[in-house]
Amino acid sequence: MEYTLWCDESAKFGDYYSNFYGGALVKSNDSQHICNILRDKKNSLNFHNEVKWNRVTENYLEKYKDLISVFFSFMEQDMIKIRIMFTQNALVPNGLTKEQREQTFFILYYHFLKFAFGFTKVQHPENSKLKILFDWLPDKKEKNEAFKNFVYNIKTFTEPHNLTILRDGIGEVDSKKHDILQCLDIVLGAMFFRLNNLHRAIPEGQRRRGRRTIAKESLYKHILHEIKKLYGGYNFNIGDSTGMLHGDYSAWSMPFRHWKFVPTNHTFDPTKTK
Template identity: 55%
Template sequence: MARELLLYCDESDVKGRYFSNFYGGALVRSSDLSLIITTLTEKKLDLNLRGEVKWQKVTTNYLDKYIDLIDCFFNFVSDDKVKIRIMFCQTCFIANGLNAYHLENEYFLLYYQFIKYAFGLQYANRNNSDKLKIRTYFDKLPDTKEKCESFKDFIFGLNRHKQFRDSNIFIERAHISEVDSHKHDILQCLDIVLGAITFRLNNKHKAIPEGSKRRGNRTIAKEKLYKHILKRIHQIYPNFNIGNTTSVLGDKSNRWDHPYRHWKFIPNNSTYDKSRTK
């Protein structure tokens, strides 16, 4: 029987003050899926989190519950049962030579790069002749049906690339799906992690409401949750820098082997604008 990887994908700020085009993925082996789903479902019930959990719902009253849930999720990351990848662009790097097609389809073109490269999938099936199948679950894509279907065709087209063929990795067109995050706890936990990184990189922790002299309680609660998530990341990789691409430590296969990685996407042909930095 062919083995399977399940890839849950989400996105955040398309335009940010310092960083934009955030993409996040949580990858799970089919052999671990049942345990992860059962554990997260039970944890949410124990915490009386009956609805969908997401970054935008973080408040002072729910902070401890979200910390407890994210600890449960990060236990799987630490054990390499869930692999997390986050990709983003830094606004100070301005791509040169973009045409109308690139500008109109930037969201999907970057998403494609994320799926193709962020997880180092070409190293996922080393020393194994059996086919490895990949199922992808995208949180509802925010565009026309025509564009979304075209994007899925491009993802399906990855099967023609040498790195996928040589690794005996295959994506079935029928297994490239859009889903409702309300029904997928893994996707909800990914939303929290992705939201936390987006929040901090764009300095939203410093936001002060108009007419006020201090930060709001919700902002303070989000910063505390972000710091807890960073603490869990540091337990995996001490001194992890959230704003840079994670080092492969001299071994490209670590793009797959590492349980948690970031990728700062910089166009090959770009101009650096210092005025857009912090």
């Protein structure tokens, strides 16, 4: 068995929630099939360029909904697992060193990769392997390579569970060429948008929301509907960690999960809440 983990992130800081990370885990022998279907769907919808959350408009809203429904159908078939992680600004970490603050982006990414998918909550088929592909990392090449070496060390925890991380399989890719990453970007962007109340944004000098904002809210609601379909109407709270419906095994077994990362040592700042 070989898995490919496609990773995306949003380095933006929101008014209420920040540090958004997303991952799509696919069995490698399913990857081409999924990519072919997504590419065919994009072509049928006249999406000939990269699809992204930031490109959602009123005119293309129904096409984005159609594409996202196809993406979620792979989760229904257990062909893709999606995980989203974020932090809440009101939970302020205490006692961080200067180095930890400077390395926050990579430290949180590491935690996301190590824990979000529950790789150590199951025994994988013998000699299973994992490739990790990042959308282009935002730092300098030297720091990015150091981070990849850091990620490679997660194998210490996964190998007792028959899962080996391939060092030459840890790389960066251009999302313009990878439709799975593009669909992940849409889901990740929708969560950043809604959790930070951007659906209520009114342009300066205007009295009403813009058409693009209204369209994005509609797409977010469509995504939430698709999530709830996966769980038969389960009351999914996008601003909190998803419940462990199957115990610890849930981190691996569930098709879609959110993880609100809570620092062990933190102070609650009510001025940073909605």
